[in-house]
Amino acid sequence: xxxxxxxxxxxxxxxxxxxxxxxxxxxxxxxxxxxxxxxxxxxxxxxxxxxxxxxxxxxxxxxxxxxxxxxxxxxxxxxxxxxxxxxxxxxxxxxxxxxxxxxxxxxxxxxxxxxxxxxxxxxxxxxxxxxxxxxxxxxxxxxxxxxxxxxxxxxxxxxxxxxxxxxxxxxxxxxxxxxxxxxxxxxxxxxxxxxxxxxxxxxxxxxxxxxxxxxxxxxxxxxxxxxxxxxxxxxxxxxxxxxxxxxxxxxxxxxxxxxxxxxxxxxxxxxxxxxxxxxxxxxxxxxxxxxx
Amino acid sequence: xxxxxxxxxxxxxxxxxxxxxxxxxxxxxxxxxxxxxxxxxxxxxxxxxxxxxxxxxxxxxxxxxxxxxxxxxxxxxxxxxxxxxxxxxxxxxxxxxxxxxxxxxxxxxxxxxxxxxxxxxxxxxxxxxxxxxxxxxxxxxxxxxxxxxxxxxxxxxxxxxxxxxxxxxxxxxxxxxxxxxxxxxxxxxxxx
Ligand SMILES: C[S@@+](CC[C@H](N)C(=O)[O-])C[C@H]1O[C@@H](n2cnc3c(N)ncnc32)[C@H](O)[C@@H]1O
Numbered sequence: 001x002x003x004x005x006x007x008x009x010x011x012x013x014x015x016x017x018x019x020x021x022x023x024x025x026x027x028x029x030x031x032x033x034x035x036x037x038x039x040x041x042x043x044x045x046x047x048x049x050x051x052x053x054x055x056x057x058x059x060x061x062x063x064x065x066x067x068x069x070x071x072x073x074x075x076x077x078x079x080x081x082x083x084x085x086x087x088x089x090x091x092x093x094x095x096x097x098x099x100x101x102x103x104x105x106x107x108x109x110x111x112x113x114x115x116x117x118x119x120x121x122x123x124x125x126x127x128x129x130x131x132x133x134x135x136x137x138x139x140x141x142x143x144x145x146x147x148x149x150x151x152x153x154x155x156x157x158x159x160x161x162x163x164x165x166x167x168x169x170x171x172x173x174x175x176x177x178x179x180x181x182x183x184x185x186x187x188x189x190x191x192x193x194x195x196x197x198x199x200x201x202x203x204x205x206x207x208x209x210x211x212x213x214x215x216x217x218x219x220x221x222x223x224x225x226x227x228x229x230x231x232x233x234x235x236x237x238x239x240x241x242x243x244x245x246x247x248x249x250x251x252x253x254x255x256x257x258x259x260x261x262x263x264x265x266x267x268x269x270x271x272x273x274x275x276x277x278x279x280x281x282x283x284x285x286x287x288x289x290x291x292x
Numbered sequence: 293x294x295x296x297x298x299x300x301x302x303x304x305x306x307x308x309x310x311x312x313x314x315x316x317x318x319x320x321x322x323x324x325x326x327x328x329x330x331x332x333x334x335x336x337x338x339x340x341x342x343x344x345x346x347x348x349x350x351x352x353x354x355x356x357x358x359x360x361x362x363x364x365x366x367x368x369x370x371x372x373x374x375x376x377x378x379x380x381x382x383x384x385x386x387x388x389x390x391x392x393x394x395x396x397x398x399x400x401x402x403x404x405x406x407x408x409x410x411x412x413x414x415x416x417x418x419x420x421x422x423x424x425x426x427x428x429x430x431x432x433x434x435x436x437x438x439x440x441x442x443x444x445x446x447x448x449x450x451x452x453x454x455x456x457x458x459x460x461x462x463x464x465x466x467x468x469x470x471x472x473x474x475x476x477x478x479x480x481x482x483x484x
Contacts, residue, residue: 022411048388050381050408055392093391237362237378237389244363266361266375266389 028068029053035076036085042156043219044089046243055088090157091238094128095173097135098233099265100183105285106136107185110260111143113289114228120149123227123254125218126235127153130164130211131177135184136231137207142187146210152225154216161213167203169194174201218247223254230255233264241271248272252290261288299328301442301483302416303366305382305409307402307432309336309424311452313345315472316422317352320371322476325354329418329483331371332360332387334380334405336398336424346373362389374400382409396428406432415440418482420475421467422446424456430463442482443467444475 029052033045044052060071063081074081097103114120120140124133133153140146155161169177178190194201216224218235230251236244251261252274261269261278263286269275278288308315312335323331337345343359350357353371358364360372360380364387374380378389380400395401406419406429419436421429423446437443443464448454450471461467470478 022414048381048383048390050383050388050411051390051392053411054381054404054408091390091392093393234391237391241363264362266359266378268361268363271363 025053025068028072029056032056032068032072032075035072036082039076040082041220042086043217046219046240046246047089047238048240051091051238052089055091056085059085059088086157087159090155090160092128092157092160094131094234095180096131096169096177097180097184097186098132099285100180100185102233102262102265102285103135103139103184105282105287106139106262107143109281110229110262110287111139111145113258113260114140114145114149115143117228118148120145120229121225121227122149122151123225123230123232124151124153125155125216125230125232125251127155127161127164127213128157129160129169130167130213131169132231132233133164133211133213134167134203134207135181137211138181138186138193139184141207146207149210151211152227153211153213155213156215156217156219158215161215164213165208167205167208168200169203171196171200218250219243223250225254226256227254227259228256229260229262231262233262233267235264236267237264245272248274252277255290257290257292259290261290262286263288299483300416301329301418303382303409303413304329304331304418304420304479304483305406305436306331306333306420306422307335307406307424307429307456308333308422309398309402309426309428309453309456311423312336313348314452315446316349318472319420319422319476320349320353320355320357322473323353323355323480325369327355327480327483328368329479330366330368331355332366332374332380332382332405332409333371334374334400334402334429336400336402336426336428337376349373360387360389363387374405376400379404381405382412384412396426398426398428402429403432407435410435410439410441413439413441417441418444418479420444420446420479421457421460422472423451423453425453426456427459429456430459433460433467434463437464437467444478445469446475447471 037043127133181190194203277292279291281287357371359375381388419433445460445467446457448457
């Protein structure tokens with residue numbers, strides 16, 4: 001949404017009507033997001049409002065501030081506050097083989113398609129700390145495809161990318177991940193893929209050899225290749241409809257014909273004008289194939 | 293007050309936890325297919341629960357019950373259930389999802405749904421807290437009251453677990469406290 005000033009805020013004294021509290025708050029949010037964009041280049045202007053409002057307030061309270069305007073003043077003058085806000089604004093929750101049925105559907109319905117290519121490029125957009133990327137790599141390894149695959153895993157947040165590159169995850173998560181892995185049709189013992197050490201579970205480097213982690217902002221950066229598959233789950237839920245539309249345009253122009261688009265469980269392409277370019281591969285798991 | 297012919301409320305949000313499925317069944321059974329106001333339900337549920345909940349509730353209601361998807365439009369005649377493992381946020385006219393951390397050990401959290409709904413609908417909103425064994429929803433219900441919306445709490449004596457409605461009553465003085473079977477008739481009365 002572009003910077004929008006409510007008409008009532010501009011009326012002179014004669015026609016003065018006080019701005020409703022909510023409208024005023026929305027105005028403050030517009031202003032701080034515009035400021036962040038102009039000062040730091042991060043474009044959160046078209047993120048979904050409800051969620052962004054929660055995150056802004058969370059940061060404001062944590063800084064001991066009582067208004068979004070107060071946060072704006074602080075953020076524009078202080079890089080450290082901005083960095084902390086960035087962490088709040090990027091929600092990085094993820095896990096390995098999250099939604100096992102999704103991976104099962106990839107095995108059964110997408111792998112046969114991928115097999116037809118001599119070389120496979122996959123874009124994992126909004127990869128967070130890499131659990132999803134690694135899950136895909138494990139699956140492709142078990143299907144005998146990893147050696148001819150390159151996975152481009154991108155995120156807006158450099159801190160999560162640094163963690164992703166290390167490939168070390170908390171040991172206490174391994175039990176859940178093992179269950180997920182089995183439910184996802186895993187073919188061996190999950191523990192074969194990592195070694196436990198003092199820091200956690202370190203995943204075998206042979207898995208990450210074909211992964212390239214890089215920073216990429218879906219809201220402002222361009223397409224950088226043509227892919228046979230794009231996996232972007234639980235990222236666009238943070239965008240408003242206009243930004244979702246733009247990103248769908250980006251994905252459409254980055255997918256080869258018959259390329260596969262994979263979205264999160266509760267996302268859909270039905271709202272975008274690109275919907276008609278896709279055929280459903282699996283309705284529940286939100287797997288789509290580009291057909292025009 | 294909205295003009296003649298326009299329903300006074302645009303949305304009913306319902307929060308439930310322990311024992312909620314049964315309570316929701318009762319509530320929905322009391323609403324006929326001409327109930328004019330859409331409902332959004334945040335029910336605490338485990339991350340691997342399937343669509344059983346939707347099926348159970350659907351067999352007791354003439355309204356269209358679905359698990360919410362991101363950016364779903366909010367339409368009359370519909371009941372939207374927060375999907376497992378996501379927070380549900382209400383925006384003006386539509387729904388949004390988030391996977392941010394647990395709030396009150398829950399995802400979906402009732403507070404997240406209620407607070408965003410209060411922001412979006414202010415005094416055109418009704419909030420209902422049903423049975424539960426924790427305090428999620430109290431802050432959200434208070435926010436609904438502060439924005440001028442109507443607040444309803446299930447009488448703890450009629451709840452499978454009284455903690456959640458009791459906490460909501462303590463947080464929101466003046467909330468309408470009703471036994472479970474009277475909540476649907478009350479909604480019908482005020483929403484027409
Ligand atoms: C909830 S995580 C999803 C992780 C993983 N895909 C999954 O489903 O488990 C959302 C990720 O999207 C990233 N993100 C948010 N805005 C972005 C943008 N404009 N461009 C690229 N990544 C973005 C966040 O940094 C975060 O890591």
